[in-house]
Amino acid sequence: MKLTNNWSVQVAGMLVITAATTAVFWIAQGFDAALPIALVLLAGTAVVHFGRRHFGTLEVMSGTGDERVRSLYMRAVATAGTVMAFLLPAWWLVTVAQGNPNEVLNWLCAIFGLTFILAVVVIARRG
Numbered sequence: 001m002k003l004t005n006n007w008s009v010q011v012a013g014m015l016v017i018t019a020a021t022t023a024v025f026w027i028a029q030g031f032d033a034a035l036p037i038a039l040v041l042l043a044g045t046a047v048v049h050f051g052r053r054h055f056g057t058l059e060v061m062s063g064t065g066d067e068r069v070r071s072l073y074m075r076a077v078a079t080a081g082t083v084m085a086f087l088l089p090a091w092w093l094v095t096v097a098q099g100n101p102n103e104v105l106n107w108l109c110a111i112f113g114l115t116f117i118l119a120v121v122v123i124a125r126r127g
Helices: 007-029 029-053 058-063 067-097 101-126
Strands: none
Touching: 029 058, 029 067, 058 067, 067 101
């Protein structure tokens, strides 16, 4: 957990995601498509990194900080996860009702469900 609460590791992770996304867009659609994506992701990284010192919302979004910030971050993640737990299956059921079940949504629901179960098992054992 100490590693995830380190802002430099977090920035490095955001930069890796930025580089990977930019590379995929560059390969698939060319430089003209990749450049705006890279700029938006770099701007987002900069806003979260530098803005968290000045704005409570960005501080909580970063998830790094004291116990209060980490607790608020965990509550926000739990809320987002709960929304997705209802949204993904509902969206999938709509595609089933339309007669065209979406395989990607099927996999997303399965992955979400399995990771939730595994997380509960691990967290319950840790206390």
